Amino acid sequence: MPVPESTLWEMQQVGNDLYRLGLVSSHGGNLSLRDGHGMWITGTGTMLGRLESRHISYVTASGSHEGPPPSSDTVLHSTIFALGGAQAVVHAHPHHAVAVTFGLDEFQPEDLEGQLHLGTVPVVKQGSGQAVEIAASLQSKLVVVLEGHGAYARGQTLWEALHWITALEESAHITWLRRAMKE
Numbered sequence: 001m002p003v004p005e006s007t008l009w010e011m012q013q014v015g016n017d018l019y020r021l022g023l024v025s026s027h028g029g030n031l032s033l034r035d036g037h038g039m040w041i042t043g044t045g046t047m048l049g050r051l052e053s054r055h056i057s058y059v060t061a062s063g064s065h066e067g068p069p070p071s072s073d074t075v076l077h078s079t080i081f082a083l084g085g086a087q088a089v090v091h092a093h094p095h096h097a098v099a100v101t102f103g104l105d106e107f108q109p110e111d112l113e114g115q116l117h118l119g120t121v122p123v124v125k126q127g128s129g130q131a132v133e134i135a136a137s138l139q140s141k142l143v144v145v146l147e148g149h150g151a152y153a154r155g156q157t158l159w160e161a162l163h164w165i166t167a168l169e170e171s172a173h174i175t176w177l178r179r180a181m182k183e
């Protein structure tokens with residue numbers, strides 16, 4: 001099953017932006033786009049900055065796949081799509097967002113943009129229930145942090161999910177800078 005041109009293009013562009021912006025390491029993060037009852041998702045360990053069609057897997061509703069081994073986060077992406085109206089999911093490792101949320105249950109942006117767009121951002125603890133908790137949080141929230149790891153954002157498109165990842169990182173960076181100025 002070939003990856004649709006528009007799906008490949010959107011994944012390539014957003015993947016490249018995430019890498020160039022330093023929001024993922026060379027082989028980190030993952031992307032998915034819903035397609036009918038299944039989804040297109042990046043393969044495990046693929047380079048988001050250099051995506052080709054051979055790096056993208058199609059996963060059906062029953063969990064079988066065509067293409068490369070799908071991301072280790074596949075069950076989480078499927079759960080997000082199954083629970084609600086998201087069409088796209090982005091997972092990245094924004095440095096400041098990870099750094100300022102250790103030990104928190106939620107992150108409160110201090111800047112106006114973050115407050116307007118994101119509101120309070122849940123911080124989910126790592127553990128066996130993390131996938132369900134992240135998917136459930138994304139029903140009402142645009143972006144969620146997994147403590148000590150990274151962030152998951154949803155949208156109607158990957159561009160929209162990219163927006164929420166970058167908005168979160170901007171807010172966290174501002175929080176970081178404000179703390180540094182107080183010291």
Ligand SMILES: [Zn+2]
Pocket residue numbers: 028029091092093149150
């Ligand atoms: Zn990750």
